[in-house]
Amino acid sequence: MYSAISKSAPLLARGPSFSTTAMASISRITVIGGGQMGSGIAQVAATHKHEVTLVDVSQEALDRGKAYMAKSLKRVAKKKHAEDEAAQSQFVAEIMSRVSLSTKPQEAVSRADLVIEAIVENLKVKQDLFAQLSKAAPQQAILASNTSSLPIGKIAELLDSQRKQRFIGLHFFNPVPQMKLVEVVRTKEADQEVVDSAVAWVKAIGKAPAVCKDTPGFIVNRLLLPYMMEAIRLLERDVASAQDIDTAMKLGAGYPMGPFELCDYVGLDTIKFIVDGWHKDGEGLKGNPLFASSTKLDELVKQGRLGVKSGKGFYDY
Known part of the structure; x- marks a missing residue:
């Protein structure tokens, strides 16, 4: 259920500068979905020193996601430390040490500052997932979907008003480690502080945010x-x-x-x-x-x- 399906001149977000406090408020990330998209998001977050929990329905799916991350990081390590195999291994090991694996989504989100869903493109499955997660995640956690085609507002339809205020879209592009853009999708209910925090976090992980309304297809x-x-x-x-x-x-x-x-x-x-x-x-x-x-x-x-x-x-x- 949680494995992501394969899916790749933005209007860059403008506005006030974002404080380090806003960025520091997001340090623990839970990614639901160990497919190529989810594991890519987890890899990028861990590379930028975030504590990451990757969630899927089975250990087999998680192992595939972990293997994808390790393979991707090894390519980066070879470029970064071309002649030093020990440094390459240390580079990969250090980043992977910040990623934990779980088959228990509600437990995995219990301490999260940001929860990103990257599962199959099925509206009901996503709605049911967030209905479950909303009962376990901290009230101040930001909930986000990586959907590329479904309305963010409809995904959040089963949530209460407080949760809807902290629900947005974070649409990454495939392959996540290479693609710079992240579409930050704001719904009518989303608080501006949540959008600002998401934009700051996207910048903090080395990506370029493009903010848009919740409309079919977003921008790209x-x-x-x-x-x-x-x-x-x-x-x-x-x-x-x-x-x-x-x-x-x-x-x-x-x-x-x-x-x-x-x-x-x-x-x-x-x-x-x-x-x-x-x-x-x-x-x-x-x-x-x-x-x-x-x-x-x-x-x-x-x-x-x-x-x-x-x-x-x-x-x-």
Whole structure:
């Protein structure tokens, strides 16, 4: 349940400078979900000297998350201490020593300053999880979801008014250790102090915050999904090949990846899940042709061609 599904010019937060007190108030982090996203968040937090508890439903899932962190940190260590294997080992061991593992979510959040959920993109599962966690987490703890597509306000729907004031979105991007952006999503109920503390914490872990309202897709995906869907429709209309469209956008627009390379990286099933949901019931997006279904996308998902993770998508890997 808690394993995260695979999922990658922001308006940087402006306003008053944030005090060291605000940053120091967040030191103990609990991450729910030991998949690639959750373990990546845990790794970054531990790297910046936070006490981190990573939670999942089984020891096997936690071991996979721990192995992912160790592998990622070893790559960093080799760059940081290229000729010193002892220093590399010490670097990894020191960071990993700040990460504990747990299969008991309510116990894991009992001392947390910040709880970040990075589990499957299912609204009811997320709602039920936070309903449980709200009974165990300290009243001053900030609760946050890493969702990329679900409304933050709806995820918090079962919580009382006080909890809703301390509930936000913290949308990291994959791979978390490399991607600098974190979208800080504020709901109508969220206290400004909570948003400010989250922004300060994001900066403290070496990331760049972009603050936005709780709207479908937030900033990046709201702009990115129509771009990818229109690329697919160009292919369906036989305007150009996938390779030529990718080449055009990389060399003509300066993008590091073309739209089809990006689709395969994100996962075609993930793209379909998001656009179908927005077209069916997205706030302000219901029936919007930008998010209408695509025959080509539907066929590829049905065939199990999901992109990089399945070995085949628009391209073969």
